[in-house]
Amino acid sequence: KNQVEQSPQSLIILEGKNCTLQCNYTVSPFSNLRWYKQDTGRGPVSLTIMTFSENTKSNGRYTATLDADTKQSSLHITASQLSDSASYICVVSALRPREKLTFGTGTRLTIIP
């Protein structure tokens, strides 16, 4: 069964600090992995998309890594800002029989001043 597990479930950090969110998956056959940011009461917004051959991808202060061998991904946020407070969702895509997404339950990140 395809699964995506994220940790921690929630995280509180001080503004300006860095943090790393984890994603472990058991999705096969693996196609790509996405990280989304979802503000409360809003739809998810894409941060990064990584395929099997990509180990790291950055989007401003967000850097995602992917280890396809261990089936792990991380999202590192540098110099956090209050606006980073949101849920971060890891989404893994399988390609066959058609593209199908498996969503993690997300990490709820709160940045405090």
Added chain:
Amino acid sequence: SQTIHQWPATLVQPVGSPLSLECTVEGTSNPNLYWYRQAAGRGLQLLFYSVGIGQISSEVPQNLSASRPQDRQFILSSKKLLLSDSGFYLCAWKIRAGTGVGGYTFGSGTRLTVV
């Protein structure tokens, strides 16, 4: 540029009443369209997807139905709402052509509360 509109943003409906949520996409043609539901503490669950007008695939058995009367319009409906239909509903689109690496763009969501 492509945009996706979803409405209403919030909705409170009594049990047994009908439902109609609408989603429209602008700036693209022949998109794949999706309806997801997000329950508290759970990942997004795919309800329906459509690869073209009148083509609807259902992922899970449920009290809801979907229709695609136009290329860029996707509607989620119910004849009689249940309490268990409460949740956060998200519409999404994706470019149909090409590989699976393309991004999914989500609407802003509808918070449905069935009372």
